[in-house]
Amino acid sequence: MSRKKFFWMAEQDELIRKRYDSRTETITDLARIFNVPRWAVRRRAGMLGVSRVKELPWSSEEVAFLEANYSKKSVFWISKKLHRSATAILMKKRRLGLRKTDDGYTLRMVCEGFGVDHHKVGYWIEQGWLKSRGRGVNRPQGDYRFFTDEALRRFVRKHPDQIDLRRVEKLWFIDLLAGLNISVPDFEGIGDVVGVG
Structure with a gap:
């Protein structure tokens, strides 16, 4: 019809x-x-040709806020504070050349990236499927484990049946597997959003 x-x-x-x-x-x-x-x-x-609306230009205050928080807060948190899409935050971080000092992910980031809870990730670790490194005892809750890109890629290659593609954070997952640097490895979750600033 x-x-x-x-x-x-x-x-x-x-x-x-x-x-x-x-x-x-x-x-x-x-x-x-x-x-x-x-x-x-x-x-x-x-x-x-009017369906895509470009976001407003970034102010110096917004850029300063992003630079001050990009390595400590999630993309979701920053996007809510700045009233911009998560994609706009990721793209601006990339344009500014902002990168995390650590090459990898915390437990919380892994949970949000794969769309699972910490029990599921704990199970993967207990089975020996996913390797992590310790980061010291004086870390925030859920931040004491650290996962490298290679450990996550190895896990996905060897245990693809554990991944529910409907739940993963799309840009993060593509970036992880392809190494395209679409996103930055310090996010704690991104949504499927429209708009690039």
Whole structure:
């Protein structure tokens, strides 16, 4: 069954160009005004080339905040504080050349990257499937274990049946396996988000 075609007037196109910002509320309002489904508004905005909205330029305060927190806080935490997408945070970190000093991941990062809890990771460690290094006793909870990129790659290669691809953090997982440096290894979780700043 094919979708119904809608015929757009020049006035409607102009209103989409002026008001479209990819927000759910805006799409709903436009759909109500034009008496069409929301998908039709999104599709028309794409055809008009206005569906992707570039995020605002970064202020010096935002850059300073990112630089002060990139190695200590998660991408989610920073994105909430700056009201920017996680992808925008990752891309800005990359453009600024910000890197973690350690080459690897804490237990919390591994849990969030694979979309599992610490019991599951503990099981992998107990089975000898995933190797970790200690980081000393005076570390925050969940931060006393340290996993290198190679240890995680080895685990994925040897035990792919343990990975639920629906739960992994997509950019992190691709970066881990391909070494493309898409993300930075200090995140504690990223979502599937749109927008690059």
